[in-house]
Amino acid sequence: KANRLFHEDDSVIDIDGVKVGAENFMVCAGPCSVEHEDDMVALAQKLKAAGANTFRGGAFKPRTSPYAFQGLGLEGLRILDVVKKETGLPIVSELMSTEYIDEFVDTVDVIQIGARNMQNFDLLKAVGETDKPILLKRGMSATMKEWLMSAEYVMAGGNDNVIFCERGIRTFETATRNTLDIQAVPVMQKESHLPIIVDPSHAAGVRHVIPSMAKAAVMAGANGLQIEVHEEPENAWSDGQQCLTPDEFGDLMQSINMLLDIE
Numbered sequence: 001k002a003n004r005l006f007h008e009d010d011s012v013i014d015i016d017g018v019k020v021g022a023e024n025f026m027v028c029a030g031p032c033s034v035e036h037e038d039d040m041v042a043l044a045q046k047l048k049a050a051g052a053n054t055f056r057g058g059a060f061k062p063r064t065s066p067y068a069f070q071g072l073g074l075e076g077l078r079i080l081d082v083v084k085k086e087t088g089l090p091i092v093s094e095l096m097s098t099e100y101i102d103e104f105v106d107t108v109d110v111i112q113i114g115a116r117n118m119q120n121f122d123l124l125k126a127v128g129e130t131d132k133p134i135l136l137k138r139g140m141s142a143t144m145k146e147w148l149m150s151a152e153y154v155m156a157g158g159n160d161n162v163i164f165c166e167r168g169i170r171t172f173e174t175a176t177r178n179t180l181d182i183q184a185v186p187v188m189q190k191e192s193h194l195p196i197i198v199d200p201s202h203a204a205g206v207r208h209v210i211p212s213m214a215k216a217a218v219m220a221g222a223n224g225l226q227i228e229v230h231e232e233p234e235n236a237w238s239d240g241q242q243c244l245t246p247d248e249f250g251d252l253m254q255s256i257n258m259l260l261d262i263e
């Protein structure tokens, strides 16, 4: 079902009124983890003014160490709901297990499946039974074929609203957290009618690499971007080293909008 053969035209996914795919560009921005309510609302207002059309934030976080901050959990979902009511921005957040699927369906507009769960087939089947748009991040060692098959798991359940997200893959290189596979954009767009966005934040893992990679993604024809932003990156509860400040995000959006105009 994800294959171009069965759907010649680009699919356009509707995220509570925000369209993604074909000529419609998704700009998903926000912190790695959901933090204090007032800070989240203030940040979301800035991001919206700068050009974001969806807000991201993790309430449940897949951390490498069990001793690291694991996310605010259901309290985080409540805060995301406030952000949506205050700003009107649709909400993107990661679901890690089927346990909270009902709460996610009630609260978020896009269910993110993280890199670490790209092949959690029970989770994929469960979200395939919802009608929520699914942001399917690429597993850190997943081939594009495997990634396509994960989309197939979601679609087999009847949910055709899948958006791919390239977020960097593991390579021998250690200068950056992962290696952004920009080739995924044209390859996946040839193989599939589904939109693909790029997350340069988790690919780079370091702030200074992000603007150039975001622009490269646009020029490669990506259908959107996911970018981590924090008011005070040095105090972020997770992934601060790769967060842009709202000002840096604003500057980047100006370049992106220029590139989208000439494309």
Ligand code: PEP
Residues within 6 Å of the ligand: 032, 058, 062, 113, 114, 115, 116, 137, 167, 202
């Ligand atoms: C995230 O989006 O915060 C995240 C954990 O991403 P990934 O699953 O791509 O590592």
Ligand code: MN
Residues within 6 Å of the ligand: 032, 033, 202, 228, 238, 239
């Ligand atoms: Mn993160």
